[in-house]
Amino acid sequence: MTLRLAEAVTITALLLIIAGPETTAALGSASTIAVSPSSSTVCAVVAAAGDSPRSIRCTLPNSTFSFPILPNASFQSLSGGDRFLCGLRSAGPEPGSTFFCWTSDNLIRKRVYSGPVTLSDLTVGADHVAAFDANGSAVRFxxxxxxxxxxxxxxxxxxxxxxxxxxxIDGVSKAVRCWGRSxxxxxxxxxxTSMSYISAGGSHVCGLDAAGALVCRGDNSSGQSNAPNAGLGFSGLALGGAHTCAIRESDKSVLCWGGAGTGGxxxxxxxxxxxxxxxxxxxxxxxxxxxxxxxxxxxxxxNLSVRVLPLPKVLPGICVKQEESKCSCGVFPDSASLCSGSGVICSSCPSPSPKVPSPAPAQAAKKSTSKLRLVSAIVGGVGIFVGVCSIIYCLWTGLCRQKKVYNSVQPTITAAGNGLPNPPVRRSPMNSPSGSRSRIFGRQGSRVMRRQRSGPSSFKDRAEQFSLSELAAATExxxxENKIGxxxxxxVYKGKLPDGREVAIKRSGSETKTRKIQDKESAFQSELAFLSRLHHxxxxxxxxxxxxEEERLLVYDYxxxxxxxxxxHSSKHPDxxxxxxxxxxxxVLLDASRGIEYLHNYAVPPIIHRDIKSSNILLDxxxxxxVSDFGLSLMGPDSKGDHLTMRAAGTVGYMDPEYYGLHHLTEKSDVYGLGVVMLEVLTGKRAIFRSRDTEDGHGGDPVSVVDYAVPSIVAGEVAKVLDERAGAVGPSEAEAVExxxxxxxxxxxxxxxxxPSMTDxxxxxxSALALCEDSHGSISSASFSLASFD
Structure with a gap:
């Protein structure tokens, strides 16, 4: 089914079948996020998204954009049922006394309840709604x-x-009490069984008992009630139709069991x-x-399929009034800001530690001796390791030799140099092996073999070392007036060397903050190290x-x-x-892609640029x-498919969602940035632009060029988003642009x-450029074929 942009953003024209009987979240079904079991639609209460604070936004499966649900109001919590979604209001004359529901057979929102009693912990089952009185004296249905x-x-x-x-859970006896046909x-x-909290799925319930042990009861047809061993502590649960997932207290990672496959x-x-x-x-x-x-x-x-959704910042918990909340385990960091100044989010309480039998005296003594030996071995090993590393570091930095050499070096960008809390960690891919590649990317072997490949050049001239006075004279x-970017x-300044060469000179600004100084030093060292050994x-x-002294400058070709x-995007070059x-x-796109392809496939080791954007693509x-600006670049993983784990860096609008959301950096992060540049070139729109064009550029809400262009392209309406300044598209150009x-x-x-890979x-x-140059019409379908987006 083809999804058009107008259909996606018009909420009153959408058939919402949000969440289902399996919907649940940590500490009960009331949450800030809900999942649809049938349509895979996800809705969430967001901190802010150009709408009212704490409004509800949703995204469709495989969509690159999200949209609001009306009314555009502030909500406390969200929950879903088999055929409807409900949200509890958090603002207005009677906060908590009104909740709205949206159904698949009635797209007009309905105010389901309004009365003198305020509500909390709204939960939705297959076909019913339940909530607490705010004072906790009753459950209403x-x-x-x-x-x-x-x-x-x-x-x-x-x-x-x-x-x-x-x-x-009964507040006095801690026994589980249930209502309804099941x-x-x-x-x-x-x-x-005395319980401290519970969470429900389709037909099973899990929770922590009073001793902190994980307990599951009910349907176990797919192993969803086979709780892991009692030695693991959990702080949150989510139960689906036939599986269970939980957040581990030790490191906040997720462990799941049940579901398809082995059920383990x-x-x-x-x-x-x-x-x-x-x-x-x-x-x-x-x-x-x-x-x-x-x-x-x-x-x-x-067959794991993991994706980062195009939703704005989502509340990590339900906002409650500060004067009404006890928050016995403290307040979530920065929760007042997240709740837009009208409440806080309570931190989850750690579960009681499950009891583990103490070792016998003989076993304890044996373990103590083993630990002593282990500590001695570790200390000795660390000493040797530090000594070897010190020698290597001394040789590499030139501390043991007085001469600096920046030619064909293999740069090591450290965590500290990049402002990272930890060094990059190489991990195996988070996903299963990818399936078959889309038919759009058919490789052209003969053309690839003919293309000139420029590997790392061992004959590249050594970078010249200039004095500050020389570069000051070159830039007046x-x-x-010589500033060019x-x-x-x-x-960056334009300069002219004594021998007549025109150059671009980048000068790091003076900063007083230590972090800024470190960042600039890191960027300087990164560019110098990479560009000294790259030639393309x-x-x-x-x-x-x-x-x-304190000056760091780099000199480039102008x-x-x-x-x-x-x-x-500027008025400097209208024609x-x-x-x-x-x-x-x-x-221009082809030139830039060839430069990035060189970084990924022919630099040794491969390099990830991390900041591909239109302002970093220069024209001689x-x-x-x-491609320019290697201040954020890093050496890539040793093997294809691996990723680096590190804090995201780059430019808003161009950053890979997986890198931004999961800190998984791969060569495909550069591919995403180049894709945004392609859409810029096609549409003439900035990566992030305002929805209404005005002379001062401040009209309307922020829109990404991805959200703007992709729905029309997928719907086969490419011409709808093309930049009119480039003129009418000729027959062969139309195929190329498509x-x-x-x-x-x-x-x-x-x-x-x-x-796709950069080679693809x-x-x-x-092929697109050949179409523009070919006066005989289309290239053979053997060269490429367009993928179906239906």
């Missing part, structure tokens, strides 16, 4: 099949709903940390600790450097025609070849494009494994 009472008085907590039942079976299964235990997202989880059907989603992005996966360890003492941690027609050339960004010609635009006097557009769509896929991209862009 709506809808259902008649098996639920209107209300049940008593003090309860940890309210949760499943398929035909709602359960809570409630008796669940309650009986928990007889004589598996870790779906390596060691990524999460704050809360929600599940629906065979799908589980979590809010990450790092930046509150949403990551989802299927409950099938043999860094005259403001800025790169990572530096201002489509990479900016390094002429020399200056390392004098790029007469400036940055691609300026041609596309340039880039603005007026589709052929030139495609040639002959309109040849070169190929570039479909290639861009694949490049900005949410999952890195679905993105180069082949497609070569």
């Amino acid at each position: 709506w809808r259902g099949d008649g098996s639920f009472p209107a209300a049940v008085t008593g003090i309860y907590r940890s309210l949760t709903s499943g398929n035909g039942f709602t359960c809570g 409630g008796g079976r669940i309650e009986t299964a928990f007889a004589n 235990e598996f870790k779906p997202v390596n060691d990524t940390q999460f704050e809360l989880l929600a599940a629906g059907g065979d799908m589980t989603c979590g809010v990450t600790t790092l930046n509150f992005s949403v990551v989802c996966w299927r409950a099938d360890p043999s 003492n860094f005259k403001p 800025a790169g990572s941690f530096g201002t 027609k489509h990479l900016v050339g390094l002429v020399g450097f200056c390392d004098e 790029m007469k025609n400036g940055a691609l960004y300026d041609h596309l 340039s070849r880039v603005v007026k010609s589709w052929k030139t635009r495609i040639r 006097a002959n309109w040849v494009a070169r 190929l570039v557009a479909y290639t861009a769509v694949h490049c900005v896929s949410l999952e890195g494994k679905e993105r 991209i180069v082949s497609n862009l070569e």
Whole structure:
């Protein structure tokens, strides 16, 4: 089915079948996120997204954008049922006394409840709704099949709903009490068990007992009730139709069990940390600790499919009024800001530590001796290791020799140099092996073999070392009129050397903050190290450097025609070849892709640029494009498919969602950035632009060029988003532009494994350029074929 943009953003025209009887989250079904078991639609309460704070936004399967659900109001919590979604209001004249529901057979929102009693912990089962009175004196029910009472008085907590039942924990006896047609079976299964909290799935319930042990009862057809050993502590649960996932207290990683395949235990997202989880059907989603992005996966360890959703920052917990909340385990960091100044988020309490039998005296003595030997071995090994590392470091940095050499070096970018908390860690891929590649990327063997390959050049001239006075003279003492731009941690000036060469000189600015100084030093060392050993027609050339006292300067070949960004988005070049010609635009993309392909495939070791964007693609006097600014670049993993784990860095609008959300950096992160540049070239829009164009550029809400262009391209309406300044598209150009557009769509896929390699991209862009130059019509379908997006 083809999804058009207008259909996606018009909420009243959408059939929402949100969440299901399996929906649940940590500490009960009331949450800030809900998952649809049938449509895989995910909705969440967001901190802010250009809408009212704490509004609800949703995203469709495989979509690259999200949309709001009306009313555009502030909500406290969210929960889903088989055929409807409900959200509890958190603002207005009577906060907590109104909740709205959206159904599949009635797209007009309905205010289901409004009265003198305020509510909390709203939960939705298959066909019913339950909630606490805010004072905790009763549980109230709506809808259902008649098996639920209107209300049940008593003090309860940890309210949760499943398929035909709602359960809570008695505040006095800590026994599980359940209601509804299936409630008796669940309650009986928990007889004589004191619980601290529970969470429900389709037909099973899990939770922690009073001693901190994980207990599951109910359906176990797929191993979803086979709780892991009692030695593991958990802080949150999410139960689907036939699986269970939990957040481990020790490191906040996720462990799942049950579901498809073996039904055993598996870790779906390596060691990524999460704050809360929600599940629906065979799908589980979590809010990450790092930046509150949403990551989802299927409950099938043999065929994991992990994706980062295009949702704004999601609340990591339910906001409650500070004066009303006890927050016995403290307040979540920065929760007042996350809750827009109207409440806080309580931190989850650690579960009681499960009791582990103490070792016998003889065993204890044996363990003590073993530990002493182990410590001695470790100390000795560390001493040897430190000594060897010191010698290597001394030789590499030149501390043992007085001469600096920046030619054909193998740079090591340290964690400290990049402001990272830990060094990059190499991990195996988080996903299963990718499936068959889309047919759009058919390799052209003969053309690939013919293309000139420039590997790392051992004959590259050594970078020249300049004095500060020489470079000051070249730029007329860094005259403001000679400023031509800025790169990572530096201002760029045009200069002229005594021998007549025109150069671009990047000078690091003076900073007082230690972190900024470290960042600039790292960027300087990174660019100097990488460019000293790289030589390619489509990479900016390094002429020399200056390392004098506190000054750090780099000297590059001068790029007469400036940055691609300026041609596309400023008024400096209204009639340039880039603005007026589709052929030139495609040639620039091809040049840039060849430069990146060299970094990924022919540099040894491979290099990940990390900041591919239109302002880092420069044009020389002959309109040849070169990739610039290696201040954030890193050496890539040793083998294809591996990733580096590190804090995200780059430019908003160009950053890979997997890298931003999961800290998984791969070569495909550069592919995503190039895909955004392709969409910029096609549309003439900035990576992030305002939805209404005004003279001052401040009209409307921020929109990404991905969200703007991809739906139209997928719907086969490429012409709808093309930049009119390039003029009408001729017959052969139309096919070329279409190929570039479909290639861009694949490049900005949410999952890195679905993105093409740089070699595939180069082949497609070569085909597109050949179409522009070929007067005989289309290239044979053997060269490429367009993928179906239906």
